[in-house]
Amino acid sequence: MRRLVSEFRSFDRASRVLMVNQFSINIGFYMLMPYLAGYLSGSLGLAAWVVGLVLGVRNFSQQGLFLVGGTLADRLGYKPLIIAGCLLRVAGFGLLAVVQSLPAILAASAAIGFAGALFNPAVRAYLAADAGPRRVEAFAVFNVFYQAGILLGPLLGLALTTFDFRITCLAAAGVFTALTITQIWALPTAPVERTHRPNRVLHDWRTVATNRPFVLFALAMIGSYILSFQIYLALPLQAGIITGAATSTALVTSIFVISSLVAIAGQMRITAWFSKRWGSRRSLVIGMSVMAVGFAPLAIVPDGSTLGVPAAVVALLLSAGLVAMGTAAVFPFEMDTVVALSGGRLVATHYGFYNTVVGIGILLGNLGTGAVFGSLQAVQLGSVIWVVLIAIGVGCATALYGLERSGHLNAAKVVSAQGDSVQAIHP
Secondary structure (H helix, E strand, O other), rough: OOOHHHHHOOOOHHHHHHHHHHHHHHHHHHOOHHHHHHHHHHOOOOHHHHHHHHHHHHHHHHOHHHHHHHHHHHHHHHHHHHHHHHHHHHHHHHHHOOOOOOHHHHHHHHHHHHHHHHHHHHHHHHHHHHHHHHHHHHHHHHHHHHHHHHHHHHHHHHHHHOOOHHHHHHHHHHHHHHHHHHHHHHOOOOOOOOOOOOOOHHHHHHHHHHHHHHHHHHHHHHHHHHHHHHHHHHHHHHHHHHOOOHHOOOOOOOHHHHHHHHHHHHHHHHHHHHHHHHHHHHHHHHHHHHHHHHHHHHHHHHOOOOHHHHHHHHHHHHHHHHHHHHHHHHHHHHHHHHHHHHHOOOOOHHHHHHHHHHHHHHHHHHHHHHHHHHHHHOOOOOOOHHHHHHHHHHHHHHHHHHHHHHHHHHHHHHHOOOOOOOOOOOO
């Protein structure tokens, strides 16, 4: 903790504000979203397909529009987009507290999602610009605040939802109201590129899409997101297999707690150790490999029928810890590589494109995992899904290794390929 505080204080005010803001953003978001499906199906009595539609609209409005948000951030400035996103979250959460009709709920969900598309690329681009050569360290500290918000948010939401879900909605809106005011007052005006005319959006998108090393990197990183998101899908499903769906709540909670605590307690040490031992690009390969190996305990002990329920529980929690460790190892170097491959040009647009690509991968990966998980369990082939996930991780680690060996992750080569036309980001 002392090391975290020291690292946090070593950054400029803008970076510190962005880190605390992300902590608050995640508290406000996660105090509400885990309980939204229960509210829609329970208190409002909506059908399961309607609940899926509402959640799908929220996800698509964010993942599908990241590129738009990143483009706007590069053109209008990072601070205005961060503030606009927070204001839109205020409106979305406030609307959820007072409406019950499906069109209004869908509008609120779309607003909540699009808000994330506005401020997420802007926050990351702003942090990268402000941290400069200390991007890796900055994103490591950022991830600690990020995970702490994910850990605390659902606990606060659970306490509020016990009284009334609408109170939770209003509390989340209050968090984002406070965030908006804080950022207007405390966040310095963000750096922004001033190298292109307002009518060249398609040109900017073409620039990003034809950045071959960057696109290859984004495609290779899809696997890391498929694996890390299994903490929210396959691992909770596995908890139900081990202990029974009715009694799996405590085990599922343990998965989330372990995942968050690994990042909170270990992020700084993990990043420093990986950086010193392997450097930025090779650390991506090693971290991705750790994520792949993380599913090995479940492949060996897929349920409680072989070594007993306690062994199956240990295997599940060990997998959660290893996947979280690999994710913590990858994240700072991943964010740094996006900036390096952008050449410092159209950084938010690159982040937006990157998030859109991996978002599509997450959607397809989760659909595939969800579709086969139950079928494999029914025919007593539960270990196969974990072997498949290991294979995905190994494949992506191999792809990253190939990109690293061939020099495609070398920022200098990217700048040269763009004709040495990269512009500095000015404060």
